[in-house]
Amino acid sequence: MTGEARKAPFRPLARLKRIGGARASWSGLAAQAVLLAVLAWLAYEMVANVRANLAAQGIASGFGFLTHSAGFAVSQALIPYEQTDSYLRVFAVGLVNTLVVSAIGIVLATILGFVVGLGRLSPNWLLARLAGGYVELIRNLPLLYQILFWYLAVLGALPGPRQSLSPLPGVFLSNRGIVVPEPVPQASFAIVAAALALGIVIALGLGFYARRTLFRQGRVVRVWPYALAAVIGLPLAIALLFGAPLTFDVPELRGFNFAGGVRLLPEFAALTIALSTYTAAFIAENVRSGVLAVSRGQWEAGESLGLSRGQLLRLIVVPQALRVTLPPLANQYLNLTKNSSLAVAIGYPDLFSVFAGTALSQTGQAIEIIAITMAVYLAISLVTTTIMNVFNWRVARRGQA
Amino acid sequence: MKRVCMMLSVLAAAAVTAQAASAQTLKSVTDRGMLSCGVSQGLPGFSSPDDKGNWTGLDVDVCRAIAAAVLNDPTKVKFVPLSAKDRFTALQSGEIDVLSRNSTWTLSRDTALGLNYTGVTYYDGQGFMVRKALKVNSALELNSASICVQTGTTNEQNVGDYFKANNMKYELIAFATADETIKSYELGRCDVFTSDVSQLYAMRLKFAAPNDHTVLPEVISKEPLGPLVRQGDDQWFDIVKWTLFAMINAEELGVTQKNVEEMAKSGKPELRRMLGGDGNLGETLGLSKDWVVRIVKAVGNYGEAFDRNVGAGSRLGIARGLNKLWNQGGIQYAPPIR
Numbered sequence: 074m075t076g077e078a079r080k081a082p083f084r085p086l087a088r089l090k091r092i093g094g095a096r097a098s099w100s101g102l103a104a105q106a107v108l109l110a111v112l113a114w115l116a117y118e119m120v121a122n123v124r125a126n127l128a129a130q131g132i133a134s135g136f137g138f139l140t141h142s143a144g145f146a147v148s149q150a151l152i153p154y155e156q157t158d159s160y161l162r163v164f165a166v167g168l169v170n171t172l173v174v175s176a177i178g179i180v181l182a183t184i185l186g187f188v189v190g191l192g193r194l195s196p197n198w199l200l201a202r203l204a205g206g207y208v209e210l211i212r213n214l215p216l217l218y219q220i221l222f223w224y225l226a227v228l229g230a231l232p233g234p235r236q237s238l239s240p241l242p243g244v245f246l247s248n249r250g251i252v253v254p255e256p257v258p259q260a261s262f263a264i265v266a267a268a269l270a271l272g273i274v275i276a277l278g279l280g281f282y283a284r285r286t287l288f289r290q291g292r293v294v295r296v297w298p299y300a301l302a303a304v305i306g307l308p309l310a311i312a313l314l315f316g317a318p319l320t321f322d323v324p325e326l327r328g329f330n331f332a333g334g335v336r337l338l339p340e341f342a343a344l345t346i347a348l349s350t351y352t353a354a355f356i357a358e359n360v361r362s363g364v365l366a367v368s369r370g371q372w373e374a375g376e377s378l379g380l381s382r383g384q385l386l387r388l389i390v391v392p393q394a395l396r397v398t399l400p401p402l403a404n405q406y407l408n409l410t411k412n413s414s415l416a417v418a419i420g421y422p423d424l425f426s427v428f429a430g431t432a433l434s435q436t437g438q439a440i441e442i443i444a445i446t447m448a449v450y451l452a453i454s455l456v457t458t459t460i461m462n463v464f465n466w467r468v469a470r471r472g473q474a
Numbered sequence: 475m476k477r478v479c480m481m482l483s484v485l486a487a488a489a490v491t492a493q494a495a496s497a498q499t500l501k502s503v504t505d506r507g508m509l510s511c512g513v514s515q516g517l518p519g520f521s522s523p524d525d526k527g528n529w530t531g532l533d534v535d536v537c538r539a540i541a542a543a544v545l546n547d548p549t550k551v552k553f554v555p556l557s558a559k560d561r562f563t564a565l566q567s568g569e570i571d572v573l574s575r576n577s578t579w580t581l582s583r584d585t586a587l588g589l590n591y592t593g594v595t596y597y598d599g600q601g602f603m604v605r606k607a608l609k610v611n612s613a614l615e616l617n618s619a620s621i622c623v624q625t626g627t628t629n630e631q632n633v634g635d636y637f638k639a640n641n642m643k644y645e646l647i648a649f650a651t652a653d654e655t656i657k658s659y660e661l662g663r664c665d666v667f668t669s670d671v672s673q674l675y676a677m678r679l680k681f682a683a684p685n686d687h688t689v690l691p692e693v694i695s696k697e698p699l700g701p702l703v704r705q706g707d708d709q710w711f712d713i714v715k716w717t718l719f720a721m722i723n724a725e726e727l728g729v730t731q732k733n734v735e736e737m738a739k740s741g742k743p744e745l746r747r748m749l750g751g752d753g754n755l756g757e758t759l760g761l762s763k764d765w766v767v768r769i770v771k772a773v774g775n776y777g778e779a780f781d782r783n784v785g786a787g788s789r790l791g792i793a794r795g796l797n798k799l800w801n802q803g804g805i806q807y808a809p810p811i812r
Contacts, residue, residue: 131705132566132588145630146646156634229661248662249620328618329608329665330645339663340647417625418654420647426625431648434559434626437587439566 123440138436139164145431147422149338160432167424168449174344174423175410175453181349182409183402186356191386193361204357211354217415219351224343224419231339234330243323249330251337254321261315265308272307276300340421344413352409356402363398364390395468403461407454414450424449499571499703499710500544500760508550511537512570515555515651518676519784519792520576520596529553532783533574535773536595536701539717540572542772543765557651559626562587565704572714574701576670578628583702592715594700596784597796597805599693600632601671603678606688608665613692617642622664624648624655629668632695656680670697675790709760716759720766722808723748724775726799729766731774738767748811755811766811776806 127134139161146156150166151173192204211219229248232238237247243254279296286294312318324334367390375385414425429446433439503509513521513533521531529551538548554570565573566588576598577583579591602621604610613636623629625648637644647664649655656677659667667674671693678684701718703711724730727745729737738749746752750763757763773779777799781787785794798804 127588129706130566130588131585133586145634145648146644148645148647156638225657225661229658229663233662329616330618330620332618417650420622420649420654420658422648426648426650430559430650431625431630434562435582435631437562437583439563 127440133436133438134441135438136441138438138441141436143432143435145435147427148420149341149422160428160436163432164424164428164445167422167427170422170427171410171413171416171424172453174341174348174413174416174421178345178348178352178409178413179406181345182352182356182405185349185353186405187360189353190357190360191364193357194364208354208357211350212358216347216351216412217418220343220347220415220419223347224339228339228343234326237326243321243334245324245331245334248339249336250339250342252324252331252334253337254323255333255335256319257322259316259318259320261312262318264315265312265318268308268311269304272303272305275303275307279303338421340416340419343419344416344421344423348409348412351412352405355405355408359398359401359405360394363394363396366397367393392468399461399465399468403458403465406457406461410453410457411450499707500713503544503571507545508552509537509541509544509572510552510554510570511540512554512556512561512564512573512575513537514575515557515653517576517652517673518679519672519788519790520676521553521555521574523553530783532595532779533576533701535779535783536574536718537572539721539769539773540714542768543717543720543761544713546762546768548772557626558624559650561626562589562702565589565702568704571710572701572703576673576699577702578670578697579700580628588705589702590705590711591700591702592711593718594698594806595718596672596699598670598672598697598699600629600668600695600697601674601693602690603659603667603669603674603687604665604690606686610690613690613694614640614642616644616666618644619665620645620647620663621666621668622647622649622655622659623668624652625650627669628695628697629670633668636694652677670699672699672784672790672792675792676784679789713759713761716811717769718776719808720748720769720811721773721776721779722799722806723811724766724770725777726801726808729770729775731770731778734767734770738764744810744812 124134140159142157143160143163144156147154147163147166149170151169152166154162154166189204189207192200193208195201195204231246231248234245234247234249237245237249239245245252279300283294283296286292322333324331324336326332371389371393372385375389380388413423416423417426417430420426424446429442433442436442511534513529513531516522517531519531521529521533523529534553537551537553541551542548554564556564556570556573556575561573561575561577562583564570573589574595576596578598579594583589584591602613602616604616610616616637621633621644623633623646630646630648633644633646647658649658652669652673655669656667658664660681667677669677671689674689678687678689681687701714703714724734727737727748729745729749734749737745738751740746740749743752747755748766750756750765750767754763756765759765762768774782777794780794780797784790784792794804796805798806800807
């Protein structure tokens, strides 16, 4: 696009008309206003009718239950939670669990999806066939089946806590999940963290310098050894000076389960693996379509410049492929988040399981709880869509320049 | 997403139908010629389908008894299997006429749900099952254990209360259905499976090696199980309530599936009243005079149904215990039919 964006003169009536559709007449606007009023009236009638009928049937209604004590335990609570806490707290615990599994799932699915998608286009015959086989196998099996497979057949087949596998010292793998030593910050933690932050700043500065030298003078400067030294060496030197920043609380078997350490529940692991591998198969296809949409000439131009395949992908093909890949990617992220509600099948305490499940059956207030849950999933989806739209808009604009 | 559909159907039903649940259930059952009865998704002894799809069990027999009393045919029942979580919604929305599904009678369920409990078919309590290999002899040794439970039950809160009262830690993994719960317990995800004691025995029959598991002696709660109906239909409430009372009274008076015809001809006043030889007690309920004869012919008296399904005559072999009649040391007691 050249020149400044055109700015419409301020004409409120014309603007109102535009909202109603580009060619709407005044009678058209009136019709839309009537339609809006009818919809609002219908919504009001529905709510009023539901309230009246619930009262007539003697079913409790209202949101007062949210402050009542829940009285049940939740296996994974990332915010402090006691069984005497309120249903509102249960809601928060479930929401955090849903968000965590979705966020981690999205990151893993994106990485795996890009790797598989690019792998499918690799000139390496075996790699391309493996990637193709992965996509066809995973996306054609029902997700619930895959979740149960990971949970019951893979993680469920691990030995009990007393016979747990220990692949690394302090790390235990059993059908109760993975337990790893828990890092405990010591006195020198703050100063070592500061050194690490400084190291990262230095490394970023070096990278910026190298890039500028490349663009301005066409010279390749080798900075990565210095950057590495800044990121690793600096905090290491400080740690040697002031003592170790962390000690580890090593888990040990006490009674039925491990005490100490950090535990990753098998429910969480199974759900994350299943969601990310499943969604990755779809993302891989989006990536493939994006890469194939980049014209052959771009590849040939890059090759004639003498770029390696890695450079070609990273500098030329993938940035252009993103324009085609991003919009359907947002859909996959939404699907992953909504699919996380299948957690209920394997007892992972996500929002749907603890709030729309246990809390619902204990209070019996189906309409309120389902309404809240729907609103939450809707809100999560709209936020995801907005973020992806902004990102997409930036990529698309850059592509046009 | 069956669950969500059901929730939405409640919403839709509540929103669209102008009249609330009124005294219509008996009429709609007779018009339909079929009783719609909510049962479990498969709990041996209480409600489970055999390999030919015939439902059997104590809860099932209550449904059949109601069908016999109302429709004069114990086979005219449509069984609707429901998870613990969905059961009350199905009754509220009108999908079923009566819920006979090992459901514990509590105050909040009796009030906030818009439902009414009609009586107690089985006095139960919550217990714990563990592997024998763990060498645990008491629930008080379960500190730090992982516990599998079915969501939507009273069991979740009972465990919480018990462990808190005894100052023990635990990890609770809640599953949507009973089968998922015991599958995970069997695979070793949990040390303990908790449920009503009768269910522990019933579910153990489904295990590959039932004898590797044992039920701990502690019973940590009161779980009176009974059928429910919608609030606001007193006639139907009375019919379901008195069907169970009729079965209990029949046992008390020695009326059995075999001798019910003879007993109906007996001259004893209390038998004549109950079995329709005298007065019109059945008709006051909206049923026929011989309603009790129909019930006992269909499923037998309470003791017979108990023995056949969960008691000595069944694979479960649970002792009558609390469920003996009041005059034999138990607490099963029915108001008189007169």
